Amino acid sequence: MNIVEKKTYGDFVVQVATEEHYEYAEQICDEMEASARARGTGIAKRKPEYIRLKMSEGKAVICLTTAGSWVGFCYIETWDHGKFVANSGLIVAPDYRKSGIATYIKAMAFKLSRTKYPEAKIIGLTTSLAVMKINSELGYLPVPFSELPKDEDFWKGCSSCVNFDILNRTNRAHCLCTGMKYEPPKEEKKTEFWDFISQSSIYESFMRMKQRVLLGREEKTKKKAPALVKREMQEA
Numbered sequence: 001m002n003i004v005e006k007k008t009y010g011d012f013v014v015q016v017a018t019e020e021h022y023e024y025a026e027q028i029c030d031e032m033e034a035s036a037r038a039r040g041t042g043i044a045k046r047k048p049e050y051i052r053l054k055m056s057e058g059k060a061v062i063c064l065t066t067a068g069s070w071v072g073f074c075y076i077e078t079w080d081h082g083k084f085v086a087n088s089g090l091i092v093a094p095d096y097r098k099s100g101i102a103t104y105i106k107a108m109a110f111k112l113s114r115t116k117y118p119e120a121k122i123i124g125l126t127t128s129l130a131v132m133k134i135n136s137e138l139g140y141l142p143v144p145f146s147e148l149p150k151d152e153d154f155w156k157g158c159s160s161c162v163n164f165d166i167l168n169r170t171n172r173a174h175c176l177c178t179g180m181k182y183e184p185p186k187e188e189k190k191t192e193f194w195d196f197i198s199q200s201s202i203y204e205s206f207m208r209m210k211q212r213v214l215l216g217r218e219e220k221t222k223k224k225a226p227a228l229v230k231r232e233m234q235e236a
């Protein structure tokens, strides 16, 4: 299921990526690598084919200028059989940083995650203050690593980071990154149940149908009652 979503902010268009955006995959991977090198951290290396896969699955958000230049990107991944979703690989081209692009991209990735996986906890691991700020605005809270996925593949993503030995030495309890988590609100779960107060018209229809089936005779008698009363009053 591809969710068609597009938002324009001045000269920038933020949208759920599709096959149309395959041509940007190399540029995105190159920038991810260059930025990681500049920050002095390592990141899980992404291949252009993986970025294209995410685009084809409708699990990525891309930002372009209205003229078609690539500006930013992010994709979603699931862990522990869909119990957790991460919005990973956030990257904004250096020329466009600090103008709110990551905020727009993350907002759309968050919405996409909530739509595709409404029950999942949305998590992130980051050293980036910008990302922490954005996550906080979206309702994430800092959590200990024990509240993050147990999935080995999730932690494998850290193996190319220069700080990986810290994570190993502490048995995945601590590292330089901060773990953050968004818990889907409990109220939303309630909508799984029938709120018959707010949907009273449906409830009333259902009750009428039940009465017709189960109390057919009594209902007929009751329906006649007002007419009978009227006639009796006229005759009196």
Ligand SMILES: CC(C)(COP(=O)(O)OP(=O)(O)OC[C@H]1O[C@@H](n2cnc3c(N)ncnc32)[C@H](O)[C@@H]1OP(=O)(O)O)[C@@H](O)C(=O)NCCC(=O)NCCS
Residues within 6 Å of the ligand: 035, 036, 089, 090, 091, 092, 093, 096, 097, 098, 099, 100, 101, 102, 103, 104, 125, 126, 127, 128, 129, 130, 131, 133, 134
């Ligand atoms: C991190 C990154 C995605 C931020 O993108 P951006 O488009 O510049 O971010 P925004 O303009 O939306 O800024 C969001 C908030 O973070 C702040 N911010 C942005 N860059 C910042 C920085 N380097 N240091 C501290 N705060 C920063 C902004 O001021 C803004 O805060 P505000 O809402 O209080 O004004 C971008 O710098 C980048 O691609 N870096 C390299 C890759 C990377 O680090 N990815 C994150 C991996 S977890």
